Amino acid sequence: MNCEYVEARLSAYLDNMLTPDECREIAVHLPASPQCTMSLAELRPNDMLLAQLARVNPRPALRERLFLRQKYSN
Numbered sequence: 001m002n003c004e005y006v007e008a009r010l011s012a013y014l015d016n017m018l019t020p021d022e023c024r025e026i027a028v029h030l031p032a033s034p035q036c037t038m039s040l041a042e043l044r045p046n047d048m049l050l051a052q053l054a055r056v057n058p059r060p061a062l063r064e065r066l067f068l069r070q071k072y073s074n
Contacts, residue, residue, distance in 0.1 A: 001029050006036045014040070014047045 006029050012018050013026050030037050058066070 001025050003029075003033055003036050006030075006033065007039050010036070010040050010043055011047070014043060 006026055009018060009022065009026065013023060016023075018026070030040065
């Protein structure tokens with residue numbers, strides 16, 4: 001596992017959105033990588049602030065338009 005792989009997944013790691021295997025791999029990698037550990041430390045306060053925000057549910061029509069736009073932009 002390399003730093004580029006880990007750094008791309010740190011946000012998902014903080015949000016518990018990874019598989020248990022991926023979480024374990026990242027947890028093993030972090031102590032060996034000061035760069036990744038620092039990146040995680042920089043993300044953590046923002047993640048905590050975002051977790052405090054109220055959830056917003058867009059109208060179904062807006063949600064559909066957004067997902068359609070995303071589908072055709074890929």
